[in-house]
Amino acid sequence: MPRGLRSLLRKAAPATDPTDIATSSDADSTTASLPVRLWDRAYNDLKREETDLVDIYEKILSRRHQMIQLIYTGLDKTAREATVKGGLGVAVNIVLLARDIISSAIQAVPQAALAWTGICLALEVPATEANRKGIDYVVKRMDWYWSLSGNLLKDLPDHADDLSGARRELENQIVDLYKALLSYQAKSVCSYYRNRGLVFLRDMVKLDDWDADVGAIRDAETRFRDDTQVYNAQQVTSYLEQLVSHVRNQEMQQMSEKDRQCLMHLRLTDPRDDKARIERTKGGLLQDSYRWVLDNPEFQQWRNHPTSRLLWIKGDPGKGKTMLLCGIINELGRDTSADACRRNVAYFFCQATDSRINNTTAVLHGLIYLLVDRQPSLLSHDALSRIFTNILRDPSLRITSLVIDALNEYVTNLPQLLDLITQRSSGFSRIKWIVFSRN
Known part of the structure; x- marks a missing residue:
């Protein structure tokens, strides 16, 4: 040496x-x-x-x-x-x-x-x-x-x-x-x-x-x-979620008192609370209950192709549709791509026995509430159905996935809701829908 x-x-x-x-x-x-x-x-x-x-x-x-x-x-x-x-x-x-x-x-x-x-x-x-x-x-x-x-x-x-x-x-x-x-x-x-x-x-x-x-x-x-x-x-993913949360908090701080009151009126129910309750009562969400659908060709087509805007998933009672939906919502909200901060996920869970969440009005309230909660600037629109249409048409709206569970459990105004989905799924390029129902 x-x-x-x-x-x-x-x-x-x-x-x-x-x-x-x-x-x-x-x-x-x-x-x-x-x-x-x-x-x-x-x-x-x-x-x-x-x-x-x-x-x-x-x-x-x-x-x-x-x-x-x-x-x-x-x-x-x-x-x-x-x-x-x-x-x-x-x-x-x-x-x-x-x-x-x-x-x-x-x-x-x-x-x-x-x-x-x-x-x-x-x-x-x-x-x-x-x-x-x-x-x-x-x-x-x-x-x-x-x-x-x-x-x-x-x-x-x-x-x-x-x-x-x-x-x-x-x-x-x-x-x-x-x-x-x-x-x-x-x-x-x-x-x-x-x-x-x-x-x-x-x-x-x-x-x-x-x-x-x-x-x-x-x-x-x-x-x-x-x-x-x-x-x-x-x-x-964790850092992106923190960034999105920070941006959302800043937007909420800039809201006027009138806007805050409007947001509270929209909140008939918070779909996020409903989702947490469903997962808890069913013993928690297991990855095996939904991971398979992420590689399904039809789901991939819906997720990745700009012109594929409506995915309708049907199944018999008790086959795990709702937990599948919860997993898909988590996956869509966990997007780690470069434009993840420019995406929204809004969803709604229907229950036939609960009059608060079994009609078209409740669906609009729930979807609009989550969209506005994520993008407070969208509060500039007024009148419920017009609000929803104008929000979907708003050029500042991020690419958005709208998810509705248990379509068969809507007791009132189901034809109106179906019409809303079919019309809005074809006319707005930034909107993608997933609908769950029984066979």
């Missing part, structure tokens, strides 16, 4: 005595950084799942406060041997990584020492080509492994409670990846010392399936990437 670089590495070494370094079990989970907590959790999980392997690995390390000295000794030795016999082709990578990673990560966190000790000891393994390639793969990606949790799983904003479940699942995937990494490092080190004839390694389990072990790491990476894409999409 060049003298200047060796000097740089020595300067990067911690100034404190190795005996002062806390073990992972001493780390305060409430103050430790997220990468620290995840590495610590991965190591503890691995110790429970592969007890024999980790016990032997810790015997090799003797004491955890020796880790950092082992790292620098291993780096120095590997670099010297690499210049003489070609090494494993990774010494240069380790040296380059050392300046950026070891000087920061190891000084701050004992878990970093845990991970890098395995790397540095594994570099000395005179093993098969498969093992050497695996070590090379892990070493070159170690910086990414260390930083990915801190970069991706930052503290969630207050409005993003709905992301907490996705975040927990993503943390689980990261821990699985870290476990696979630590297991590979431990097996490499144990294999090396078994070849040196340590007595307590003679009956060790098989350590030579390197391709499968690296495959486990790659599989964990793939699962993590897949879950990351889902998490990022949910983050985008």
Whole structure:
């Protein structure tokens, strides 16, 4: 190793005595950084799942406060041997990584020492080509492994409670990846010392399936990437919803008292409350109850083709039409496209036994109420049916999906409602309808 670089590495070494370094079990989970907590959790999980392997690995390390000295000794030795016999082709990578990673990560966190000790000891393994390639793969990606949790799983904003479940699942995937990494490092080190004839390694389990072990790491990476894409999409949706809510609040603050009174008169019932009540009484909305329709060709045609403006979904009683409708409403409201902030979704649930919500007037009240609540500027129109027609004709109206449930339960003025739907579905390019009814 060049003298200047060796000097740089020595300067990067911690100034404190190795005996002062806390073990992972001493780390305060409430103050430790997220990468620290995840590495610590991965190591503890691995110790429970592969007890024999980790016990032997810790015997090799003797004491955890020796880790950092082992790292620098291993780096120095590997670099010297690499210049003489070609090494494993990774010494240069380790040296380059050392300046950026070891000087920061190891000084701050004992878990970093845990991970890098395995790397540095594994570099000395005179093993098969498969093992050497695996070590090379892990070493070159170690910086990414260390930083990915801190970069991706930052503290969630207050409005993003709905992301907490996705975040927990993503943390689980990261821990699985870290476990696979630590297991590979431990097996490499144990294999090396078994070849040196340590007595307590003679009956060790098989350590030579390197391709499968690296495959486990790659599989964990793939699962993590897949879950990351889902998490990022949910983050985008959450931020868009916050933006829409902020714009709506600003518009509401600018409304006059007369406009507010008008909005309250429109509110015979809030369809959002009806939707929440329906979902609650039916035990909650399950994705399997509606996800299938999103890939249906007729739904895709209605959703994506500008001239397809009316979709009529029929079914027998008790077949899940209303819950299907709730799922479609959620999906339409979750649009993550660039023009999502220029879209509306208004809907209405009819119930034959409730006179407030079983007639055409109630439908108009409900749809207009949601449209005006989302776009207060539309309040400039007057007279109920004329309001509705003028709102649909208003050039400032966003692209809008109108959804009506249980059409068969409308007791009064059903012909007028059907006429309203058929006429308005053909004459307004920004409006799309979904209607649910029994066969």
